[in-house]
Amino acid sequence: MQDSPRAGWLAAPYVLWLLAAFAAPLGAVALLSVQESGEIFAPISLWPSTAQYAEILGDSFFLRLLLNTALLGLAVAAASAVLAYPLALWLTRLSPRAKPFGFAIILVPLLTNVVVRSLGIILLLAPRGVVSNAAQALGFPPLNLLFGWFAVGLSLVQVFLPFMVLALYDVLDGQEKRLEEAAAGLGAGPAVRFWRVIFPLSLPGLRGGLTLVFLMASTAYVSATLVGGRKVQVTGMVVLREGMEILNYPLASALAMLMLATSILVTFVFARAIGGMTPWVQARPPRSWPSLPPALRRVVVAAAEAVAPVVSRILLLAAIAILLFPLLLVAVASVNDSPQATVAQFVGFTWKWYAAVLQNERYLSDAWTSLQIALCCVVISLGLALPAAFALVRAGFTGKEAVGAFLMLPLALPGIAIGLGMLRLLQWFNQIPPFLGVLAVHVVLVTPFMLALLRASVAQLDRGLEEAAGGLGATPSRVFRRVILPQLAPGIAVSCVIGFLLSFGEVTVTAFLTTARLQTLPVRIYAEATFSLENTVNAISTIFILVTVALLVLVNRLMPLDRVWKR
């Protein structure tokens, strides 16, 4: 697996899968977006019209909407990065025994229902909430941070922070510790070591994390709906409203296509920016930056070294608090004797929500369906993403960045638009066995995440080890099994956990594809929430969290989450 055009073929399976399972809905959305009439039963015309795009681009409301959404995505990505570094470094330093629990903390937001998480944000930021009370105790006027951009940003950071942490975790864990020791031996303090050694070497991981978080944050709309109080408008929300409530598919599709274009653009910008900051990856000479005069530099370094330990600790505590707060709420609410979930006060203790979940065979059979889909999905996605990661890292062919961007497309198109596209194809989709159909779509939705995480892991493989093994006569397959796989194990484990959770929790697209014979657990929960959210959802979340912790302990036994030989 050398730098050669041939390695590019490793991306072929994933490309083919995308063409088979994703090109169709994307094509449907693209075709809908060039229809002239917004009428729902108007016949589809193959002659493209720019009417919908003209309407959007000629309207300052839509332009502001697209811009605000992109800025929100960037802000969330940046904030997640700032909070994720201390957290990921903390995670790499945990003892092997404590590691599964560290991961569990990171994953809590992904295991709790979005409505419940939003309630947490509301309790934090409400006029009589935690933050406001704390501000008043310190002598500030009461704050109302709720129902605005800040609240939306915070709730997005909360749920997307885990992706950033996991993207950074593997590259930080795999870093050559001797470099840091050498820097320390030469007199660098912790702040300088971070800035000059750890941070630059983690940039490939940061690129993956930024891309993931930006794409997810700029297509998300549920949090904005719940904590933005409708004063915040994001593009995904408008796509949903135009598509699902007004039934103007062409306008919704055109808006979705513009979101897609924005996402691709930003992904490219990230790739170029990080590429410019990591010249050694391409073996290019480093760019020389104008440096500060020595006296000034000494002052800056001294100040940074003084502040760094405090700031990093505060950031770490803040990040853990943000991640864990929903857990507290969920656990308390799951034993709260109130007919409606999302309750701020405790009415009385009861086990009845657990009983309702565990005695109802429908929950269990839906959970079993979800579990089967998620497991198959992870296996297939790993089979597609791992070779594709090698292709993107090791192959040298023109248009590699374009292929990379193409492989991330499913993430850039909002889920609701994929759903709209699938609706148009429902007649054909219904011909496929339901399990296979849903599985194919889940693979499309999950693989980009696994690819983004694996790409960074593959990038930091020590090529010297492979060459040494090859030089000693090992066959390529033996090199892969004995040299590459052990180095990749933590990266694979992390991306599998993420892939599993994403597939297990997917609602947006699956809700359109559910049939009488196939229903997943999240769709059932969502359906119940559309009527009235009961505390069963919190009981389910609590059970999930416990099961996940148990699973992580198990995974850690089978496939260590860190590199054993580096301890």
Add this chain to the structure above:
Amino acid sequence: MTISLTRRGLLATATLAAPAIWGRDAVAQIRRGDELTVGIWGGAQERITRQYCAQPLERQHGVKINYILGGTPERRARAYAERGRPSFDLLYLNIFESRQAVRDGVTMAPSANVPNFENLYPLARIGGYGVAFNPVTIVYDRRMVAAPMTSWKDFWRDDLKGKVIWPTYPGAQGTAGLLMTAKVWGGSENDIDPAFRKIAELKPFAAIQGSQDQLYGMFDQQVGAASVEFGSFTRTYAETRNPNIVIAEPTEGQAVAANFACIPTGTRNQALAEAFVNLHLSPECQQAYAEQTYYSPTIRNITLPPELAAKLIMGEEAVSKLIDFDWDVVIRNQARWSSRFTREIAG
């Protein structure tokens, strides 16, 4: 199971079945082993209909009832995508969506094939079979207002300045809020400008709410004083969580909202779907809804305990007071109003 096939038995069966077989066409028969696919909301809706509609049919006819659970938007989008070749045999929609679906040829108008159709109030006979009245009204926190709210115009009182939580549009609550505002300030669905003007006067809002759960969270946190919401769910909320919340009975009336059972055009199980709906319209099922969710019955032939009836819309007079609108006009303007709402009210 063994059935002894005697000549007399066969004859009796044939005599009983004859009117059913000859009187209706092929889709109008329930056959053993038929499968009915029902699209409905989850939670109490699924529990009640399984108990009162699905299980009796399954026992009686040896059929299978499948549920597809979800929210109204997905269900409606799917029904439209599958017009004429539905994968649902029965689906539940809200009042204006159901009437639009009939007009668009997605679902069928109701008919007296369903015996309990005779007992429905006229309001529940358009756009499908109305299975529950669930009107929208003013709800408020008694601690945060100077005097009880008795009129839709009370939102514009001085003591409510900055404390109103307005419902987003479109949506049942937002539609009711917009149309009632137009009505009480001299406009109508054909003259909506007064509504937008008056609602804009309420700015700044304490918040804008997008769902009942969100509103109750806001009431818990005392974010605002009053909003427009379903009386039914709010009563459950007030009784179990927040006794300070009042469900008002404005002098101008409550705005009608209702759930409708709709049979899609082209279903192959029409008779079974009709039997399902008939059971949904039975007094037992309607009473279960009233007790568990405070939904008001849509049939006339029902008597409920007085203390329960007092919390519902019961009887000819009360139902006739519900404010109905020209939904054709409302639907035709939905896109325009939605865009105006986003620009002039929210944001």
